[in-house]
Amino acid sequence: MKSQKSLYWVMAAAIFFCLAVIPQTALSEEEKFEPLPGEGKKCQIGEDYSFKYSFDKKPQLGTAILKIEVFDKDGKKDTSLKITGDSGMPSMRGHHDSGMIKFKLNKNGDYLLPVNVVMPGEWDVRLIFEKDGKPVYKGSLNFNV
Ligand SMILES: [Cu+2]
Incomplete structure (x- = not known):
């Protein structure tokens, strides 16, 4: 019983x-992932930071390098944030998702992430920005191949 x-x-x-x-x-x-305004356009992270993103070339099949530049209030480049990105196809969730991968900083203070484009169609990268271990911004960008 x-x-x-x-x-x-x-x-x-x-x-x-x-x-x-x-x-x-x-x-x-x-x-929670805010759609980003587009390549090269400024995105605000709260009051203290902003960023913009671009690809090294128009994304096509193969590896595209996604570059993010973060700026502080005074417009100076900032490298104190941690950025992770998850690339995939919105229409095929779970099929090609990379999982959250940490961007690597280069000598110029650019955040870089290789995105592996394995088939034509619509792709997105979902981004999480962290400051001192706490998420401060979540955004997603789309592109077509
Ligand atoms: Cu696919």
């Missing part, structure tokens, strides 16, 4: 989790 009752609660909790918790977290994760 007692085990039946606890089984009921386990089932109820499982159903609740599937119906309520999973779709909400999936949805809010997707919503």
